[in-house]
Amino acid sequence: MSVMKPVREVGIVGYGAYIPRYRLAAEEISRLWRGGQDAGALPVKEKSVPGPDEDTVTMAVEAAQNALRRANVPPEAIRAVWVGSESHPYAVKPTGTLVAQALGIAPATLAADLEFACKAGSEAVQAAVALVGSGMADYALAVGMDTAQGRPGDALEYTAAAGGAAYVIGPADEAVAVLEGSYSYVTDTPDFFRRAHQHYPEHANRFTGEPAYFHHIVNAARGLMEALGLTPEDFAGAVFHQPNVKFPRKVARELGFSPDQIRAGLLVGEVGNTYAGSSLLGFSALLDEARPGDRLLLVSFGSGAGSDAMSFVVTERIEAARDRAPRTRAYVARRAPVDYATYARWRRKFTV
Amino acid sequence: MRDVAIVGIGQTPVGEHWDRSLRDLAVEAVLAAMDDAHVRRADALYVGNMLSGTLSFQEHLGALVAEYAGLEGIEAVKVEAACGSAAAALRQAVLAVESGRVEVAIAVGVEKLTELASKCTTNALAMAADADYETVMGLSFVAINALLMRRYMHEYGVSKEDFAAFTVNAHANAQHNPFAMFRAPVTRQQYAAAKMIADPINLLDSSPVSDGAAAVVVVPAERAREFSEKPVRVAACEVGTDTVALDNRANPLWLKGVERSARRAYRRAGVGPEEIGVFELHDAFSIMAALSLEASGLAEPGTAVRLANEGAITPRGRFPIATMGGLKGRGHPVGATGLYQVVECVLHLRGEAPEAVQVENVQYAMAQNIGGSGATVITTILERLTP
Amino acid sequence: MDIPRNWRLREQRYRLQGTRCTACGECHFPPRHVCPRCKGRALEPYRFAGRGTVYSYTVIYQAPEGFEQYVPYVVALVDLEEGVRVTAQLTDVDPEEVTIGMPVEMVLRKLGEEGERGLILYGYKFRPRIEGSAGGGP
Numbered sequence: 001m002s003v004m005k006p007v008r009e010v011g012i013v014g015y016g017a018y019i020p021r022y023r024l025a026a027e028e029i030s031r032l033w034r035g036g037q038d039a040g041a042l043p044v045k046e047k048s049v050p051g052p053d054e055d056t057v058t059m060a061v062e063a064a065q066n067a068l069r070r071a072n073v074p075p076e077a078i079r080a081v082w083v084g085s086e087s088h089p090y091a092v093k094p095t096g097t098l099v100a101q102a103l104g105i106a107p108a109t110l111a112a113d114l115e116f117a118c119k120a121g122s123e124a125v126q127a128a129v130a131l132v133g134s135g136m137a138d139y140a141l142a143v144g145m146d147t148a149q150g151r152p153g154d155a156l157e158y159t160a161a162a163g164g165a166a167y168v169i170g171p172a173d174e175a176v177a178v179l180e181g182s183y184s185y186v187t188d189t190p191d192f193f194r195r196a197h198q199h200y201p202e203h204a205n206r207f208t209g210e211p212a213y214f215h216h217i218v219n220a221a222r223g224l225m226e227a228l229g230l231t232p233e234d235f236a237g238a239v240f241h242q243p244n245v246k247f248p249r250k251v252a253r254e255l256g257f258s259p260d261q262i263r264a265g266l267l268v269g270e271v272g273n274t275y276a277g278s279s280l281l282g283f284s285a286l287l288d289e290a291r292p293g294d295r296l297l298l299v300s301f302g303s304g305a306g307s308d309a310m311s312f313v314v315t316e317r318i319e320a321a322r323d324r325a326p327r328t329r330a331y332v333a334r335r336a337p338v339d340y341a342t343y344a345r346w347r348r349k350f351t352v
Numbered sequence: 353m354r355d356v357a358i359v360g361i362g363q364t365p366v367g368e369h370w371d372r373s374l375r376d377l378a379v380e381a382v383l384a385a386m387d388d389a390h391v392r393r394a395d396a397l398y399v400g401n402m403l404s405g406t407l408s409f410q411e412h413l414g415a416l417v418a419e420y421a422g423l424e425g426i427e428a429v430k431v432e433a434a435c436g437s438a439a440a441a442l443r444q445a446v447l448a449v450e451s452g453r454v455e456v457a458i459a460v461g462v463e464k465l466t467e468l469a470s471k472c473t474t475n476a477l478a479m480a481a482d483a484d485y486e487t488v489m490g491l492s493f494v495a496i497n498a499l500l501m502r503r504y505m506h507e508y509g510v511s512k513e514d515f516a517a518f519t520v521n522a523h524a525n526a527q528h529n530p531f532a533m534f535r536a537p538v539t540r541q542q543y544a545a546a547k548m549i550a551d552p553i554n555l556l557d558s559s560p561v562s563d564g565a566a567a568v569v570v571v572p573a574e575r576a577r578e579f580s581e582k583p584v585r586v587a588a589c590e591v592g593t594d595t596v597a598l599d600n601r602a603n604p605l606w607l608k609g610v611e612r613s614a615r616r617a618y619r620r621a622g623v624g625p626e627e628i629g630v631f632e633l634h635d636a637f638s639i640m641a642a643l644s645l646e647a648s649g650l651a652e653p654g655t656a657v658r659l660a661n662e663g664a665i666t667p668r669g670r671f672p673i674a675t676m677g678g679l680k681g682r683g684h685p686v687g688a689t690g691l692y693q694v695v696e697c698v699l700h701l702r703g704e705a706p707e708a709v710q711v712e713n714v715q716y717a718m719a720q721n722i723g724g725s726g727a728t729v730i731t732t733i734l735e736r737l738t739p
Numbered sequence: 740m741d742i743p744r745n746w747r748l749r750e751q752r753y754r755l756q757g758t759r760c761t762a763c764g765e766c767h768f769p770p771r772h773v774c775p776r777c778k779g780r781a782l783e784p785y786r787f788a789g790r791g792t793v794y795s796y797t798v799i800y801q802a803p804e805g806f807e808q809y810v811p812y813v814v815a816l817v818d819l820e821e822g823v824r825v826t827a828q829l830t831d832v833d834p835e836e837v838t839i840g841m842p843v844e845m846v847l848r849k850l851g852e853e854g855e856r857g858l859i860l861y862g863y864k865f866r867p868r869i870e871g872s873a874g875g876g877p
Contacts (some may be wrong), residue, residue, distance in 0.1 A: 370813055388812065419754070429823050471803070471804045472804070474801075474803050474804070475803050475804050478803055484748060484769065485745075485769050485825075486826050487803070488860070489813060489814055489826055489827055489828055489850065489853075489862075490801075490802060490803060490805075490806040490814060490828055490850075490851070491803075491814050491826060492801070492802070492803045492811065494801070494813055494866075495797045498797035499795045499796065499797050499815075499816055499826075500795070501816070502795045502796060502797060502839070503794065503795035503816075503839070506795070506839050517799070548798075548800050549799075549800055549801045550797045550798065550799045550800065550801065551797055551798040551799075551800070551834075552797070571786065575772050587850075597769075598816065598826065599824040599825055599828065600775075600824070600825045603814070604795075698852060
């Protein structure tokens with residue numbers, strides 16, 4: 001299959017990250033639910049926890065504000081606000097309108113929320129690419145953001161975290177990174193899901209690995225590289241969706257990427273799995289360290305299941321844009337540990 | 353315009369009146385004041401109250417209280433100015449009689465704060481603040497005063513412990529007042545150990561949630577002796593206002609509403625702060641006592657806490673305050689408080705205050721009732737009329 | 740649920756939008772109808788940058804209804820750079836770290852919720868300025 005690419009050249013004109021301040025150590029979860037017996041095999045070191053007054057809306061606003069500052073375009077020039085998340089605060093009522101209002105983008109804009117487990121963010125980017133690429137608009141805002149929750153004691157609780165990133169997609173000649181093309185790969189694979197009105201998701205344990213995460217990422221990434229005639233050596237850096245530290249490392253190896261290529265974007269050990277935010281957040285960390293001319297690979301994965309693979313080439317505009325907003329690592333470094341009881345209180349795990 | 357005098361006073365004990373309603377309390381105070389003035393009728397009734405609608409689901413208090421006090425048919429309205437409601441009602445009574453349109457006016461302040469769960473009361477009291485810009489931020493009324501206290505401590509280098517002097521004085525005096533809610537002394541040690549509500553304000557900085565009612569009968573001064581052997585002249589009853597939200601004030605530590613109200617009162621009464629023998633001020637929180645003393649001209653800015661610690665505020669001090677317990681010790685049934693203060697001033701001027709706290713030879717007594725964090729202030733100066 | 744009221748206030752809550760007097764240049768928050776300084780009535784919308792310092796603060800241990808889940812939390816008077824003082828919660832800060840004079844920047848946060856089924860209210864709060872931030876609100 002051929003690469004997907006809009007008729008008009010587009011790219012990322014601004015990007016911005018957000019990670020909440022609080023962290024819960026995986027050891028603390030292990031102590032509570034496993035008697036610490038799995039302390040040697042924890043999937044991450046710690047995960048980010050949203051403060052009691054944070055949710056996908058507030059986090060999306062800050063990430064998008066950072067993206068707008070880097071893009072350096074007036075908010076009213078943005079003609080779409082698409083927010084991908086599995087933790088929209090309202091079941092019905094868009095996160096997008098609130099983000100648009102708060103940033104001064106409203107009212108002359110599209111706004112909607114997307115859901116595709118952890119792929120909702122990159123799907124929003126794809127939609128923004130299509131909108132700008134078609135010439136319908138010059139700028140569109142795409143956000144991947146989550147405050148993910150795992151059932152207390154479940155394996156997912158170790159990693160389900162909060163954070164994400166926002167991207168302003170615009171014309172290629174204003175971009176900090178120009179899109180070379182994308183390739184998506186989707187099948188009906190129920191590795192992880194949450195039924196309506198359920199608080200916590202179900203997952204299929206080891207089934208989430210080979211037939212889900214690995215199968216879709218590998219096929220999307222290979223599909224893209226074949227279509228573009230590229231090999232892993234052509235990329236300065238790559239980000240693969242990060243549900244834990246092990247999976248992205250393993251899939252990188254399988255595809256032929258070196259540990260060095262994924263180092264800058266691999267945040268999961270320190271912040272956990274930010275779901276729809278995960279690959280976009282890793283990519284923002286990659287952009288923070290990128291140099292003009294670098295080719296970067298972004299591959300998301302969302303359960304259910306599918307992957308978007310995208311290739312970008314960084315431009316000289318990155319140098320000026322980078323320091324207009326806090327870097328991703330600044331948010332990683334801004335950390336205050338909380339204990340399980342505080343986390344449980346803030347995440348409303350107590351009946352009060 | 354003619355002079356007016358207070359010829360009757362009435363008050364209910366302040367406390368948690370589980371067995372009595374808003375109207376029970378108001379009627380008791382009105383009847384007591386009428387008995388004290390030996391009147392069976394009045395021309396107008398002004399009911400001060402802040403929260404009857406919210407906490408008792410009852411508005412329209414003017415007609416209601418008039419009806420139940422046996423005064424149905426007369427002019428009767430409710431007056432609201434948050435915690436300053438009672439003195440605001442007195443102001444209306446004074447204006448009415450002064451103008452010559454009304455001969456006998458009754459002002460009553462009543463509040464019933466214990467009707468609902470304490471959360472509801474807390475939220476209701478916060479309605480004195482700006483709902484859209486203060487309360488929505490999670491600011492309780494206590495917290496607004498805490499913001500003032502923290503800044504005061506910072507600006508003037510005063511420690512939290514120094515504020516104990518106000519609480520200790522209020523409770524020491526409340527012991528002797530049969531109408532007071534708290535009739536036990538408080539020590540500095542107890543103050544230091546009290547539970548924090550909104551740091552730096554602790555439980556013993558704060559006036560209690562209470563029920564009560566107080567009333568006065570106002571008549572033309574020229575006829576005062578028809579009603580009372582010891583009438584008290586209303587030398588001034590003046591209102592000043594300021595911004596409702598604290599953040600809209602350039603210097604929140606200087607209560608402009610207090611300054612405006614007090615200056616107007618001094619000018620109207622033709623006296624200065626040094627001639628005030630008793631000052632029943634609005635010590636809803638100890639910081640408010642300090643700020644009121646300063647803006648009323650009794651203490652230089654930043655010195656009130658030190659003066660309190662030097663004993664100036666005790667019944668034998670230079671400017672006695674909270675002589676019957678103040679809001680802290682007597683209690684603070686918000687929309688009634690201003691008239692408790694006035695009743696207490698009248699007792700001093702009549703020489704009928706409890707012996708232990710009676711201030712001798714008082715010619716002028718001042719009551720100052722504050723709504724919100726200083727947005728509405730009513731300062732009343734009362735003068736003893738020599739026989 | 741007081742939906743219209745919260746809706747009406749959204750530009751102020753989300754974006755610190757106040758007014759500026761076209762006659763004397765004075766900025767106001769909340770928005771005014773009459774300029775408190777010169778009494779002028781020709782006012783225009785004005786957005787504050789959202790940077791300021793703490794003028795005073797309190798740590799709340801006994802919260803009003805609806806704020807229990809945040810206890811202990813900090814409410815402050817914040818002096819904005821434009822010379823206006825606002826009342827707001829401080830967030831992302833431990834109460835013992837707060838000092839008078841501390842530089843802070845605006846963030847959008849949840850102010851509260853009208854129960855499990857009602858509206859979620861969002862509005863300005865302030866936090867210690869973070870590294871690399873241009874500061875202030877959206």
